[in-house]
Amino acid sequence: MEWQPTPFTAPLLVAALASFGFAGYALKNRLRGGKPLISSFVGVTVGAGLWALAYAAQLSATTLAETLFWNRFVWIGVAVLAVAWPAFVLAYVDWREWFRPSRLALLCAVPLVVGGAILAFGADPLFYRSPTLSDSNGYLVLTFLPTPALIGFMAYTYLVNILTFLVLGSVALTRGGVFRRQAALLVVAGVAPMAAGVLGVWGAFGTAFVDYTPITFAGTSLVLGWVVFRYRLFDLSPVARDVVFANLSDGVVVVRPDRRIVDVNGPARALFPSATVGSRIDDAFEDAPGVVEAVDGGGADGEGRSRASEAVSETRVTVDRGGDPRILTVTPHDITAGEGRQSAGGGTVLLFRDVTARETLQRRYRALIEKSPNVIAVCGTDGLVRYVSPSVERLLGHSPAEVEGRPAIDFVHPDDRETSQRALERAFQTCEPQTVDHRLLHVNGNWRQFETTVEGLFEETNEVVITATDVTESRRYEQRLQVLNRVLRHDLKNDANVIGGYAGLLRDHVDEEGEEYLDIVDRKVQTLTHLSDQAREIDVALHNDAGRATIDLAELLPRLCAALESAFPHADVSVSVPETAVVRADELLESAVRNVLENAVVHNDGAEPVVDARVDAVDDGYRIAVDDDGPGIPTVERTVFSEERETPLEHASGLGLWLVHWIVSQSGGELSIDTREPRGTRVRMWLPAADELNPDRATGE
16 A cells, blocks of 8 residues: 655644543543543544544545545544533533433434444545545545535534534633633634634635644643643533532632632632632731631742642631621642642632531530539440530549549449449430439549439430439438428427317316407317318428319318317308319318308408308319408418518418418419408419310419
8 A cells, every 4th residue: 555645644644643642541540530421532632543543544545435434434533522522511510411321312312323434335436426536736635525414424523513602601700719720721622623724625725635633632621631630521510510519508619829819619718718719818808817827838838849738628717707706617628630649720629618506516515514413414325424514523623634534433332333323224224214323422432412314415326415403402402301390290289289288278267358368279279289280281291292182072072161160169161062073182182161150250350250251163174263252371371382482570370371272383273372362362273174184274263
């Protein structure tokens, strides 16, 4: 085979070698771009390389048969490029819908038909009419008359290319920084070959019938290499940038090695208005020097290794935006090209995350724990204390450092350790809260009484949280009250009985004038005895664990009124009840109602006390109303009762009202005491019906 030299052979071979080199580089290194982007890029480079190599062989051929043979492969390269180039542009701008099978088939339809026809029949007679070899400037070139099929296919490829140029142009205009430069250079790499081809057809270069399109691939290969290596086409391509970058809730800033910003998204601009493309980071983050330190600490070291890739550190900075302080975390990510090499297009990506809400919440929880009146600790399955709140020093005298790392059981009284250990183990096994009473060691050597709850911290952790409440003083106070209560109930009643007995013996030894004084003694003895009985009933009411019972007021109230008439024959007692009035109340309700009825008579200064008792259905329950015509309860007495407190200057004269109040409250009811006009007292007790499930109600009059 004889070959002819042409001035275009060397540029075409360079273009083919560069194109195939790019394809091999992409396949060998498996670049990080998306699969459609890499695949289409390989298609572009292979198509361009095949076109340039086959056209170099076509121009070097000296016979028509050889020329047409190599021309077939030229058109195969053109067909591949006609599919790969628009696919590459669509992948670059992340129009993923075009990679669905139906649309991809539409994109491949025309080039696939043309390529198949060329392989089967050749360009002659499909594209060429009367092809021949003609002399042009001392070498032979293929001349022909174009067919409608050739004109139609060229029009199709030009139209598709123009559309891709418009897409790339919109990217270059709407996006900034490195992405604008990428898109602009890709437009140049696409427009230059097509423009050269059009001008060559018009004879602008002085040689007719020479296709200058693949010849320009030698120059556009340099442009493509600049985009791939200088502007990191596959590492920094704007794949889904509008979604992933521009619309990120976190701020993102891209910084070049020369410390200038090359890209910034909206959230970052809102946090740092001075962070604009082209500005230096020292100026952009002047009010947040921690950001500059993060960049300096996250770059490559003197040997070219990426420190950020070894250990990405997070820096906290605080910025004040119009009186609204924001707490941010700054994470630098180095973008270095390969092992031990710093790319000219490298730099640092800064990720800003607003953690103000999280930090505020954490500070609140930390303050709640640190200021808690209880000791709060976290313990692991090994029994060691992993955390203890600062309150341990106030309550037990130990510093947190002295407690953390030690077995929690070390601080428990030896006699209580077995119970405490079982509670700790059950908390791990059942994930249910465990409560234990035990004594804990104070730093002064004393033992303090604590009520402690142990429960799982989180389901996914093998830790429990221990909440210990110091009840030493309350237990001592309770013990004192119990002693006083026993004295009041037992010793006071016994002494009153002794006084009453001796008063009875004195009646045979005093004259008529002394009888009046003995009557006073008897009444006081009865009062003291009644006071002791009330104290016993109150003690039972306060320590009653029996719960509530079903009580029929229609049976209870008449029975108590009958007993009242029997005990006080001079009293006028009337009662009115419905056929049935069943309530759910404390079992000691009978004692409360009896106290109200007895008070209506005992404290009445009239010769014939009048008491009117009734039961009415009100809302979702029943109301007991007891009216009398006595002197009424003093205002100070009602104030003490309603405020539920006693002072040295204001105190209830008896325990009856307290007893009634506590029993009615324990029953889920309500108590009210009012003065009647012109005189008398009205006591009302509302109690929920036995079938009442809803505690919310409107109070009836």
